């Protein structure tokens with residue numbers, strides 16, 4: 166029989182939620198599962214544009230992290246990791262506590278670091294709203310929207326990937342609902358609108374942005390002040406509110422961890438989801454860089470990483486062989502257009518329809534509901550699903 170193993174899950178990201186929910190059935194009798202995550206619940210990013218646009222209430226978009234953990238054999242430490250020290254094999258929590266582990270799994274997503282943003286866009290840290298952390302943004306949004314409705318403004322969304330397109334269209338929907346006239350601009354950078362998507366997807370997005378009254382500028386934002394946005398070409402725009410959707414940064418705590426990282430600071434993992442430098446560390450979701458099978462950072466990939474991670478954490482607990490996992494080369498993306506339609510993309514194929522919105526709505530609501538409805542029951546005698554101090 167294998168020795169007692171302490172498995173620490175850092176973050177309650179999409180892949181870890183799967184592991185927690187299914188741990189009850191895991192054949193790993195000598196393993197103790199500990200989850201470190203700061204929030205009782207967290208807003209599901211896929212539904213954030215719907216929340217901004219008024220389609221959903223916050224309670225409909227919350228992933229019930231605490232309840233998922235409570236109904237599992239895992240122990241919850243409600244905290245944030247400040248440092249990972251691989252030399253000492255500990256995670257240092259915000260209260261200074263050192264948490265040791267036999268196996269560490271990291272699923273803490275990406276961040277938007279104000280210092281990094283300021284390097285590329287001086288003033289961004291002070292004068293713009295950041296879409297991440299998503300829970301902070303969601304909390305600030307109602308007051309921001311109320312202020313926009315009281316005093317019509319010039320609003321710019323900076324960053325025109327899928328999240329930027331959904332965000333600006335959500336703002337348009339929220340303002341249209343109150344018949345508020347405001348200038349809406351999407352700053353798409355030199356690479357342009359949705360640069361990783363097919364020409365057809367771009368054309369469709371451009372068409373719906375135009376119909377929603379959004380001006381798209383294909384230049385880079387190089388600075389922000391309280392009321393101005395500066396572009397690379399020298400143009401300055403009136404901008405009373407800037408929302409940054411420019412993509413994430415690797416969490417800073419990884420930099421000094423001793424883990425092997427890629428050039429952008431994300432954890433390099435192999436086909437087993439295992440760190441290149443430390444075989445007892447796994448990483449999944451946005452925080453990982455899958456070197457054999459590189460793929461975009463998205464919730465879909467983070468969710469798909471859950472089942473293979475579960476299998477390999479069980480194998481790690483039992484000291485048995487790991488199983489390789491190849492993520493899909495493409496995924497279905499459904500973008501909320503804020504008008505009762507969604508843009509569906511699959512590789513080079515793209516189309517818009519009300520049916521796709523219905524589908525996206527059903528998938529997203531189903532994802533939230535699944536967190537509670539499919540949880541296995543607790544079994545007596547296992548490590549308690551309690552909250553640790």
Ligand SMILES: Cc1cc2nc3c(=O)[nH]c(=O)nc-3n(C[C@H](O)[C@H](O)[C@H](O)COP(=O)(O)OP(=O)(O)OC[C@H]3O[C@@H](n4cnc5c(N)ncnc54)[C@H](O)[C@@H]3O)c2cc1C
Pocket residue numbers: 175176177178179180201202203204207210211212213214244245246247272273274275296297328331332416418449450451452462463464465466467499
């Ligand atoms: C507006 C918007 C819309 C999006 N829509 C979609 C979509 O429709 N479909 C899609 O596929 N993707 C979408 N994305 C991308 C998606 O949000 C991410 O790819 C996805 O959330 C990544 O999941 P994850 O598990 O890696 O991390 P996350 O979901 O970010 O979870 C990270 C977890 O780690 C915790 N954590 C963070 N730091 C620490 C720490 N130091 N210590 C302990 N815990 C920590 C957090 O509290 C959280 O529980 C969208 C993004 C945005 C901004």
